[in-house]
Amino acid sequence: MFTFERTVAYSETDRMGITHHSNYVKFMEDTRVAYLRAIGLPFEKMEEAGVLSPVVSVNVNYKTPSTFADVLVIELKVAKYTGVKLEVEYTMTNKESGAVVATASSSHAFLYKNKVCSLKKVMPDADELLRKELELSK
Amino acid sequence: MFTFERTVAYSETDRMGITHHSNYVKFMEDTRVAYLRAIGLPFEKMEEAGVLSPVVSVNVNYKTPSTFADVLVIELKVAKYTGVKLEVEYTMTNKESGAVVATASSSHAFLYKNKVCSLKKVMPDADELLRKELELSK
Amino acid sequence: MFTFERTVAYSETDRMGITHHSNYVKFMEDTRVAYLRAIGLPFEKMEEAGVLSPVVSVNVNYKTPSTFADVLVIELKVAKYTGVKLEVEYTMTNKESGAVVATASSSHAFLYKNKVCSLKKVMPDADELLRKELELSK
Amino acid sequence: MFTFERTVAYSETDRMGITHHSNYVKFMEDTRVAYLRAIGLPFEKMEEAGVLSPVVSVNVNYKTPSTFADVLVIELKVAKYTGVKLEVEYTMTNKESGAVVATASSSHAFLYKNKVCSLKKVMPDADELLRKELELSK
Numbered sequence: 265m266f267t268f269e270r271t272v273a274y275s276e277t278d279r280m281g282i283t284h285h286s287n288y289v290k291f292m293e294d295t296r297v298a299y300l301r302a303i304g305l306p307f308e309k310m311e312e313a314g315v316l317s318p319v320v321s322v323n324v325n326y327k328t329p330s331t332f333a334d335v336l337v338i339e340l341k342v343a344k345y346t347g348v349k350l351e352v353e354y355t356m357t358n359k360e361s362g363a364v365v366a367t368a369s370s371s372h373a374f375l376y377k378n379k380v381c382s383l384k385k386v387m388p389d390a391d392e393l394l395r396k397e398l399e400l401s402k
Numbered sequence: 403m404f405t406f407e408r409t410v411a412y413s414e415t416d417r418m419g420i421t422h423h424s425n426y427v428k429f430m431e432d433t434r435v436a437y438l439r440a441i442g443l444p445f446e447k448m449e450e451a452g453v454l455s456p457v458v459s460v461n462v463n464y465k466t467p468s469t470f471a472d473v474l475v476i477e478l479k480v481a482k483y484t485g486v487k488l489e490v491e492y493t494m495t496n497k498e499s500g501a502v503v504a505t506a507s508s509s510h511a512f513l514y515k516n517k518v519c520s521l522k523k524v525m526p527d528a529d530e531l532l533r534k535e536l537e538l539s540k
Numbered sequence: 541m542f543t544f545e546r547t548v549a550y551s552e553t554d555r556m557g558i559t560h561h562s563n564y565v566k567f568m569e570d571t572r573v574a575y576l577r578a579i580g581l582p583f584e585k586m587e588e589a590g591v592l593s594p595v596v597s598v599n600v601n602y603k604t605p606s607t608f609a610d611v612l613v614i615e616l617k618v619a620k621y622t623g624v625k626l627e628v629e630y631t632m633t634n635k636e637s638g639a640v641v642a643t644a645s646s647s648h649a650f651l652y653k654n655k656v657c658s659l660k661k662v663m664p665d666a667d668e669l670l671r672k673e674l675e676l677s678k
Numbered sequence: 679m680f681t682f683e684r685t686v687a688y689s690e691t692d693r694m695g696i697t698h699h700s701n702y703v704k705f706m707e708d709t710r711v712a713y714l715r716a717i718g719l720p721f722e723k724m725e726e727a728g729v730l731s732p733v734v735s736v737n738v739n740y741k742t743p744s745t746f747a748d749v750l751v752i753e754l755k756v757a758k759y760t761g762v763k764l765e766v767e768y769t770m771t772n773k774e775s776g777a778v779v780a781t782a783s784s785s786h787a788f789l790y791k792n793k794v795c796s797l798k799k800v801m802p803d804a805d806e807l808l809r810k811e812l813e814l815s816k
Contacts, residue, residue: 275704277555285457286427290689319423325459413566417691428551561733565700595699599737
């Protein structure tokens with residue numbers, strides 16, 4: 265299981281005194297970026313191959329508030345990968361208290377020359393990597 | 403149907419040249435804030451009554467990209483209201499092209515003195531308003 | 541004098557209960573964008589001409605806090621324009637109380653094919669417009 | 679000299695392909711927060727003492743663009759400290775290229791019970807720490 269740590273910034277809180285809920289969508293992306301780099305598929309590699317991976321949907325369930333200076337431990341796992349679609353799941357935990365702060369998921373497509381593509385065709389090595397990751401997460 | 407217009411700011415775009423996906427969660431909140439004000443239930447009124455309404459979940463489906471200077475027309479409707487939970491749905495359309503940019507939903511609880519509460523008990527007039535809105539949206 | 545109104549969003553507040561200070565830099569940009577459109581020099585026109593206008597410096601003096609739902613009236617005036625550099629000044633006032641919330645300035649260069657350029661050479665009509673604006677602001 | 683490292687997030691870029699200029703104001707705050715923690719003056723300590731430290735002004739000079747995944751090395755030094763006002767200077771360098779990305783400064787007041795105060799009176803130990811830091815930075 266891939267884990268990533270992210271400290272909540274002052275600018276990410278709101279007047280309720282807690283982390284503004286929109287920021288968790290950024291935390292998910294930060295985790296995804298670190299994960300893809302860790303498995304050998306950094307964005308530069310995808311960009312060089314002319315592949316973009318836009319976000320198709322996000323879903324966040326807020327469980328416990330977090331706030332400034334809290335360290336979130338974010339677990340990421342590949343929930344589904346079909347060659348044309350990637351689904352990722354996240355569990356965010358407060359490092360100090362152990363409380364689950366949020367669970368979330370996001371799904372992603374792959375674009376080549378602005379058209380939806382099969383990653384297997386345009387980046388077979390990336391396809392291989394994600395299939396392996398899917399297996400590992402089962 | 404309540405509608406709200408929101409122009410995408412330069413700072414809300416990303417290096418893919420489009421509106422960063424996390425911003426749609428902010429657009430939802432901006433719409434909700436305008437909506438609650440429009441129906442006579444502005445945040446000041448809830449704050450005075452000691453009621454907070456945290457976000458319990460958000461869900462966004464991205465359909466077509468938008469970018470800097472695009473005007474989004476955001477429709478909001480109350481999908482569910484039980485007295486302790488509120489569910490809201492959003493449809494965001496590009497004003498110029500008419501394309502659906504995103505559909506989304508969010509759910510909300512009510513807190514009184516940091517405890518989940520029934521809005522009917524702590525703010526009966528607000529409860530009445532939301533029940534009426536639920537009826538209208540059917 | 542050009543004026544622009546901007547309502548503070550919930551997501552723009554912080555746990556001190558006020559508008560996070562970084563957001564004023566965004567408000568300045570929003571005002572600049574609206575101003576350039578108003579004088580007939582929208583970003584699309586500059587982009588078509590291959591001209592980018594990066595921010596060279598910003599300076600903000602915070603006078604009175606603002607918070608969620610406050611409407612800021614932002615005045616903009618061209619303080620200096622030399623053909624290669626543009627300096628803009630801002631005064632942000634709370635619409636309801638009339639209090640000055642912040643004064644600010646920003647300076648901007650012009651790039652053509654990634655090199656600093658004279659706007660007079662690459663976009664003579666834009667140069668004309670900005671010289672006129674400078675005169676008007678005196 | 680205190681240094682802090684900060685990686686630019688995808689969400690912090692804009693459609694020009696570079697880090698949006700407003701984010702540097704957040705990087706300054708992130709650095710300040712880490713610095714105050716490092717010298718033994720974390721925000722929790724100030725909050726417990728009832729002291730707030732609002733930003734009075736910021737100034738940023740943009741030298742070289744940065745973008746997604748760049749690591750910025752941010753140096754911070756105390757430029758001035760009078761007991762009622764704190765001035766901090768920052769130099770942000772691209773870790774890989776060594777290029778100076780931005781230089782910046784910010785000034786801060788101290789509030790006790792919503793009034794400007796002398797830190798020496800309300801938090802003598804914090805005052806001591808900052809005076810020492812000022813000496814060290816000379």
